[in-house]
Amino acid sequence: MIKPSNTHLVLIPSYNPGAKVCDTVREARRHWSPVWVVVDGSTDGSTQWLQQEAAADPGLRVLVLPRNQGKGAAVLQGLEQAAAQGFTHVLTMDSDGQHPAGLIAPFMAASQRDPGAMVLGRPVFDASAPKARVYGRRISNAWANLETLWAGIGDSLYGFRVYPIAPLRAVMRKQRWMRRFDFDPEAVVRMCWHGVRPLNVDAPVRYFSAEEGGVSHFNYVRDNLLLSGMHARLLAGFLLRLPLLACRRLCARDGAASRIAAP
Template identity: 75%
Template sequence: MTEHPPPQATPSTSHLVLIPCYNPGRTVVDTVRQARQQWNPVWVVVDGSTDGSTARLRELAADDPGLQVLELPVNQGKGAAVLEGIRRAQAQGFTHALTMDADGQHPAALIPAFMAASQRATGAMVLGKPVFGPEAPALRVNGRKVSNGWANLETLWMGVGDSLYGFRVYPIAPLRRIMDGTRFMRRFDFDPEAVVRLCWAGVRPINIDAPVRYLSAEEGGVSHFKYLRDNALLTGMHTRLFLGFVLRLPLLIARRLRQAGQRT
């Protein structure tokens, strides 16, 4: 039986929701439906999934003009999927993209609030600052403090509330310029490197508290996080970024002094 599509909101011509996904399991259908209840348009970038979820997404999109499914033939990584999405979005005139995970961890109900914050400050990036529930793994909660500490040092404390939480709104033009200019930022290192490099480019962070859920396997939760592999990737990334920070330090100090002078 064909299911009715969600209510059609007036489509935005500047802001879209971008959901990269790779083998997300059954939760992706609910995630996409919830996102569509809150925003129009929603694009899903399928990053070479092999779990059968792509066919279900195609079915949803066939009945919903506010939903578009983009497909990459092989898995390339979250950052690569986001880059493909923002390239196509920019070509269609969009200026901002809200990224969220496909696995049900991120709060679709907050999409309008994040978009409104972005529309009020179009030159900024709007970052979710996670509020963890009791089910959150302590290793993940405590481990991210290391990445957050490095990110704040590397940006000279510009105000990054959380470097890893992927529920956020990016201005597309500066993000694409940065990504087109580097071979990095294609996999798990995308989220923290994006905020650091955008801060270097003068894009101000705005932080908004947002809950995060860690679904159990029984609830359909799927995790592609590999502790050793991904922490090694983050270590290499922060090593590169710290070297870049040292080179940019005089410019960053000058910018902070200039901003302090403007506030007085």
């Protein structure tokens, strides 16, 4: 039996995930407690299964949104309720089985050692990864690194992460973006702007074929246009913040040099 944490929880936004959600949630519960699932207006029958599972498992909670609002909106709903119950950190992961539930505990431990940081999964791809997705994320990563003056974001799109709740809520409440597929990359850039340090930890990612029960809601045209608009916004914000970011980087570099030079 896993002892429930009163500071860190697993938060899983879920929209029409298919059969893989069963294994995903059970694996997450095997490695952590509590686990919350935010059902983002699903219509595939997964809501009923999740509610039945939660009725028999006190470590699992299911929040149901009446209509699909997007990944970021689902995460924000979970953040608001988690903060109200005194939680300080959430580990976000997808509901479709792509993320490694076996690494939940090590990621949480890294966050507990350094609670002011965000712990970011850095994906390790296998042969199942679509080449277009692998190469395309390099473009998003390059923009994210520029927009943060190379603050140390290993991967801007991989959603297996531990966030401190308070700064993420503050960032999301200040603007109306980050509610859909743009959540993951915009969150890490804006969190860096907010002064939250990234810690990168390697983690595998698995892409399941349709025959294996894999479900993808990624639309190459729609979502790439969304990411392009997001990076245009972030670039404008970066230019406004450039003096502050440059000063922060110089101070961090000088501080590191002082520690190295100290007897």
